Amino acid sequence: MELIVIELRGKRVLTTAQLAENYEAEPERIVRNFNRNKERYVENKHFFLLEGEELRDFRAKGQIDLPQNLNKLYLWTEKGAWLHAKSLNTDRAWEAYELLVDEYYKVIEQPPQYSSLEVALQAALQHEQAIKEIKTDVDYLKGNMRIDGLQQQEIQQAAKQSIVQALGGKDSIAYQEISKKVFSAFWNEFKQYFKVPRYGDIPKVKHEEALRFISLWRPSTSLQMEIDSCNSQMAFE
Structure with missing residues (x-):
């Protein structure tokens, strides 16, 4: 062709x-x-x-x-x-x-x-363009680089603490009966918010935002009522 x-x-x-x-x-x-x-x-x-x-x-x-x-x-x-x-x-x-x-x-x-003057000017322009291209590539990498293992662990531990607290602690009836459901609800909401298939795919630039999301997270109204219903059994025992 x-x-x-x-x-x-x-x-x-x-x-x-x-x-x-x-x-x-x-x-x-x-x-x-x-x-x-x-x-x-x-x-x-x-x-x-x-x-x-x-x-x-x-x-x-x-x-x-x-x-x-x-x-x-x-x-x-x-x-x-x-x-x-x-x-x-x-x-x-x-x-x-x-x-x-x-x-x-x-x-x-x-x-x-x-x-010689034109060569010098051309070299300077090419150098400036090369720097701009490198900066563009670095900015792209920064925006797409995933969180590392330590950051993943930090997110996982913060999430676990937040969820357990929402359930009323590890000794609560809600934790024993519906903890899997609450954990699943949290991670589904978390991945949906950040538009990632798994939490380890979050870009590094969103690490702090992920921790803030976890600290502000609360169960939905229906899920909170289910947690309260489970834990209310403790009061009558």
Whole structure:
């Protein structure tokens, strides 16, 4: 498959349609995957977004034919193509990605000649861009890194203490009869609030929020009435 070469800002890029054709996926699926994972894509790193005057200038150069009513164009870099291959996660997508890297993105070009001042300015700009990209990656890792073993243990112990207290202590009838139900209710509510399949998947940045959730947690009204009903038996014995 021979691709029309598209270049922008010194890089080779692909349209969504080209990417979809190579990955043997519908363009709509590429768009859906992008919309579902927008927080992972960084503009000017994974894609270029052309609108307004910049889009009109790009259209005028005639590298590719574009619909007249198009008002927004996404062009995907090598790193963006990698994220899309990861989202699709098919054998065809990974095979196509490797071919794109070898035969499209990694084309050896003659470097332009610059004066020493231009070289210094370019190096400074590249250094600044590299720092921004590293900061973006670090911020992403911070936001998605899971809690460690000690933090998991802290959450588990705090939850146990809160639940036992709600039951009236380990010596209470409620603890003996319905503790499993109350523990289950707590963890279901906890995972639903933080939108995780298990408590160990909570990001580190939400560790303190998890402890605050535990300290503020109380059984639902119906569950509290059931606890009170169980423990009221102690008063009549």
